[in-house]
Amino acid sequence: EDQVTQSPEALRLQEGESSSLNCSYTVSGLRGLFWYRQDPGKGPEFLFTLYSAGEEKEKERLKATLTKKESFLHITAPKPEDSATYLCAVQEWEGANSKLTFGKGITLSVRP
Amino acid sequence: DGGITQSPKYLFRKEGQNVTLSCEQNLNHDAMYWYRQDPGQGLRLIYYSQIVNDFQKGDIAEGYSVSREKKESFPLTVTSAQKNPTAFYLCASSTWGGQPQHFGDGTRLSIL
Numbered sequence: 001e002d003q004v005t006q007s008p009e010a011l012r013l014q015e016g017e018s019s020s021l022n023c024s025y026t027v028s029g030l031r032g033l034f035w036y037r038q039d040p041g042k043g044p045e046f047l048f049t050l051y052s053a054g055e056e057k058e059k060e061r062l063k064a065t066l067t068k069k070e071s072f073l074h075i076t077a078p079k080p081e082d083s084a085t086y087l088c089a090v091q092e093w094e095g096a097n098s099k100l101t102f103g104k105g106i107t108l109s110v111r112p
Numbered sequence: 113d114g115g116i117t118q119s120p121k122y123l124f125r126k127e128g129q130n131v132t133l134s135c136e137q138n139l140n141h142d143a144m145y146w147y148r149q150d151p152g153q154g155l156r157l158i159y160y161s162q163i164v165n166d167f168q169k170g171d172i173a174e175g176y177s178v179s180r181e182k183k184e185s186f187p188l189t190v191t192s193a194q195k196n197p198t199a200f201y202l203c204a205s206s207t208w209g210g211q212p213q214h215f216g217d218g219t220r221l222s223i224l
Contacts, residue, residue: 003178004154032211033163034211034212034213036215041217041218042217042218043116043118043202043213043216043217043218044202045206045215046212046213048177049211049212071146076155087154087155091156091211097142097160098162099145099157099160099170099210100155100157100212100213101154102147102154102155102156103154103155104152104154105154108145
């Protein structure tokens with residue numbers, strides 16, 4: 001069963017049309033939730049880390065929020081250069097080892 | 113500039129052949145990771161290493177092998193036992209037990 005679910009799978013916006021991307025998780029004892037941006041043919045680029053419910057982080061047109069069951073990535077007045085795949089991941093501990101579990105990603109297209 | 117270098121960018125494998133993907137980091141990170149990314153799938157963990165000369169299997173380790181002889185290097189060998197090796201392979205690193213993970217720009221492996 002999926003531990004990290006992202007929705008929608010794809011989102012097409014007009015430039016300037018604000019929206020939100022969702023990441024829901026079912027892991028117990030969340031240690032951290034991470035958002036990444038991935039451009040085609042490139043590795044993921046780190047955006048935000050959220051650790052506790054109620055926490056918010058902002059960077060330019062992006063704002064990430066966290067509740068006990070989900071996280072949202074809000075995009076305000078997007079531009080075409082915001083087009084990318086956005087990945088969500090949760091941190092889990094296995095004994096003394098830490099690892100990330102990723103969702104499948106949301107492909108965002110912003111039309112000029 | 114500090115970062116993670118993966119090479120080659122593109123790699124082709126013949127049937128029955130082992131191939132090795134290179135990953136080098138100069139971030140002085142203790143932990144390193146290998147992921148596989150398929151279209152429509154999230155990143156899946158192959159192997160990870162929290163310290164030199166030690167590594168653990170991830171979720172899809174069958175058909176792969178790794179070594180960690182130096183802190184800055186974590187090569188991945190895709191063996192002939194891996195029957196569906198065509199994918200985008202990503203290497204990442206982080207501080208021990210820490211996040212976020214920083215990623216290289218990947219190696220795309222295809223079958224001839």
